Amino acid sequence: MSILVIGGGGREHAIAWKINQSRIEHNIFCLPGNPGTAAFATNIPGKVTDFELVKNTVSAKDIDLVVVGPEVPLVEGIADYLKAEAPSVKVIGPSKQGAMLEGSKDFAKDFMTRHGIPTARYATFTAKRYDRACAFLKEMQPPYVLKADGLAAGKGVLIVDDLQQAESLLKDIFDGKFGAAGDKVVIEQFLEGIEMSAFVITDGKDYLLLPEAKDYKRVGDGDTGLNTGGMGSVSPVCFADGPFMEKVRSRIIEPTIAGIAKDGIDYKGFIFFGLMNCKGDPYVIEYNVRMGDPETESVMTRISSDLLEHLIACADGTLAEETIEISEKAAVTVIMASGGYPEAYQSHYPIMAPKEPGALVFHCGTAYGDGCVVTAGGRVLAVTANAPDIAQAREDAYDAVGNIYFEDCYYRNDIASDLLSLAGEE
Ligand code: AMP
């Protein structure tokens, strides 16, 4: 079977790495992939939004299954395009309508409200209703949460304590701070609690629950500094125990999938539920229609059943017959980033690992330089270790990070340490 993984980051490296363990005979292509995926797959240069290239690759390489990693091609309708242009290929990734669960915060909030899925109280406004939006803000308690409706590369959520600042940011968004993504703004209640992420593979009727994870979004230790794509991840999450996950299944996952079916949405792919645990009750902060990065790097290493089999069943609509097996081992992923990220940073530094790192190394932002692999992004490598408990996985991941070198490297020192104290391991 030939598989095409769309994307070129750590998430796609981890998905392709897991597919590569399948007992089904396979041949993996990545578009564009990275030097990490090149170790076991064929990379095809190009852009993830070049649908024609994807179609031509499907036909030239006799691809049976396309797995779409990032959200942008999904929101732009790659699944619908392939359904029309290459109807025999199986696609993991929702239709354009399904992708609106991530592509429009207003669509997602309306969906949750209609289907009775717990989420923060909200209202949506356009620029014409700036005054009404300000009146709504006044009704809310600080901190104020403003969300640009459309995709804004993870930057579209603003949380501020001061009402005047919220009003002026609202104006900035309407004035184009996030481009067209800010034509509409969702204002919502601030949810107090601890965040975690749940992931499923769904064929639109049934689902497999993947291991849950927690990511670390802020750049600095102790959750300080600017927001990033994610500086590390850990799985499992101790407070996501049996009773809590039962609430997540019955109040959130199952009503979401039932809602997708009821609304007639064509959905075969991943759903990533960004959740807030508010005193033991889960609320949805956001939906993503893809896996998280760097959550995937931890999650994939904990799936012990055959992911490729699950993905084929997902595309065929037979997920009800599948069972997922999850390893008892913990996973901790530490992102090695370029100094300066998420603001300006230098690239093209050689990456050196004089000895075996002793953990899995997924490539996020790397490229080929002069005879070596060089840094080529803000997030450069995701280093993942598995061990019987989080404390050991964390130690192993940091030991491995210590065995890899590139100039100006930056990483957080406290990935997963909050869970150690929560779980009483420290
Ligand atoms: P998002 O881009 O939707 O993932 O939001 C970015 C981050 O903002 C989330 O990971 C949360 O930490 C935070 N956030 C978003 N919405 C809320 C909310 N209603 N209450 C508290 N925090 C929120």
Ligand code: GLY
């Ligand atoms: N790590 C968060 C995300 O992928 O959206």
